[in-house]
Amino acid sequence: MDYQPLLEQIAADVAPLVGGGTPAEYIPALASVDPGQFGMAVADLDGNVYGVGDWRVPFSAQSITKVFALALALAEGGDSLWERVGREPSGNPFNSLVQLEYENGIPRNPFINAGALVVTDRLQTLTGDASSELLKFLQEESGNPELGFDAEVAASEHEHGDRNAALAHFMASYGNIDNPVPALLDHYFWQCSIEMSCADLARAARFLARHGLRTDGSRLLTRSEAKQVNAVMLTCGTYDAAGEFAYRVGLPGKSGVGGGIVAVVPGVCTLAVWSPGLDPHGNSVAGVAALDRFTTLTGLSVF
Numbered sequence: 001m002d003y004q005p006l007l008e009q010i011a012a013d014v015a016p017l018v019g020g021g022t023p024a025e026y027i028p029a030l031a032s033v034d035p036g037q038f039g040m041a042v043a044d045l046d047g048n049v050y051g052v053g054d055w056r057v058p059f060s061a062q063s064i065t066k067v068f069a070l071a072l073a074l075a076e077g078g079d080s081l082w083e084r085v086g087r088e089p090s091g092n093p094f095n096s097l098v099q100l101e102y103e104n105g106i107p108r109n110p111f112i113n114a115g116a117l118v119v120t121d122r123l124q125t126l127t128g129d130a131s132s133e134l135l136k137f138l139q140e141e142s143g144n145p146e147l148g149f150d151a152e153v154a155a156s157e158h159e160h161g162d163r164n165a166a167l168a169h170f171m172a173s174y175g176n177i178d179n180p181v182p183a184l185l186d187h188y189f190w191q192c193s194i195e196m197s198c199a200d201l202a203r204a205a206r207f208l209a210r211h212g213l214r215t216d217g218s219r220l221l222t223r224s225e226a227k228q229v230n231a232v233m234l235t236c237g238t239y240d241a242a243g244e245f246a247y248r249v250g251l252p253g254k255s256g257v258g259g260g261i262v263a264v265v266p267g268v269c270t271l272a273v274w275s276p277g278l279d280p281h282g283n284s285v286a287g288v289a290a291l292d293r294f295t296t297l298t299g300l301s302v303f
C-alpha cells in the first residue's frame with residue numbers, strides 16, 4: 001500500500017487538534033516541549049518507512065519503552081515474569097498506588113508504572129544493566145545507532161520521582177522487587193528518558209507485527225508470546241483509556257507521556273505518532289485521533 005498520501009490526509013484531518021491537551025506537567029523537562037508538533041510514521045514489513053510532519057524529530061519515549069522492556073524480559077527470562085505481574089487492565093491512572101495494597105504488591109499489568117518497575121527489575125536481574133540493554137535493543141531494531149538517553153529528562157524524573165519511589169518501595173515490602181530500589185529507579189528513569197522519533201519507533205516495533213521476528217530475521221519472541229504482548233497492549237497499553245482506545249482505534253497500542261503512541265497491525269505494519277498535548281489519561285490527543293483516522297480510512301484493524 002502507498003501510505004504516503006494517506007499520512008498527508010491524516011495530518012490535515014487532525015491539524016485542528018494539534019496543540020490541544022496539555023504536555024505532561026509533572027515532569028518539568030517535558031512541560032517545556034512545544035505542543036504544536038505532530039508527526040506520524042508507518043513502517044511496513046518490507047523495510048519501507050513513510051512519514052509526515054515531525055516524524056523524524058526525537059521525543060521522550062517514556063512509557064512506550066515499557067513494551068520493549070516487557071518483550072526483552074520475556075525473551076530473556078520467559079513466562080515466570082507473570083507470577084509477579086498481572087495481565088488485567090487496571091482501570092486506574094498509570095501511576096496509581098491504590099490497587100497495590102489489596103492485591104498484595106502484584107501490579108495489575110506491565111504497562112502501568114508499578115508493573116513496569118517489576119519488569120525493569122526482572123530485566124536488571126537477567127542482564128545486569130537493564131537500561132543499557134534496552135537502549136542497545138532499540139538501536140538495533142530501529143537501525144539508528146544514535147538513539148540515546150536524555151540526561152535532563154532522567155534527572156527531572158528523579159527529582160520528581162516520589163511516586164515511582166513509593167510504588168517501588170511498597171512492592172519491595174511484599175518481596176516483589178529483587179534489586180535495591182534506588183538502583184531500580186535509576187534504570188527505570190533512564191529507560192523512560194530514551195529519545196526516539198516516530199521513524200525510530202515504527203521501525204523498532206516491527207517485531208510485534210512480524211509475530212516475534214527481529215529485523216535481522218532472528219526470533220525474539222515466539223509467535224505466541226508476540227500475540228500475548230500485543231494483547232496486553234490492546235487491553236492495557238493506554239491505561240484507564242484502553243477501552244476507549246480499542247473502541248476508536250482497534251489496534252494494540254502503547255502510549256507515553258512524551259506524547260508518543262506506537263501501534264501494531266499484526267502481519268501488516270507498525271505505526272508511530274507523536275504530538276505532545278495529552279488528554280487527562282496521559283494519551284496524546286492528536287495522536288489517538290490520527291490512529292483513529294488511520295484505521296477508519298484503511299479498515300486495517302484487528303477487528
Ligand code: GLN
Nearest residue numbers: 062063094192256257282
Ligand atoms: N516516566 C513516566 C513516569 O514514570 C512514564 C509515564 C508514562 O509515560 N505514562 O511517570
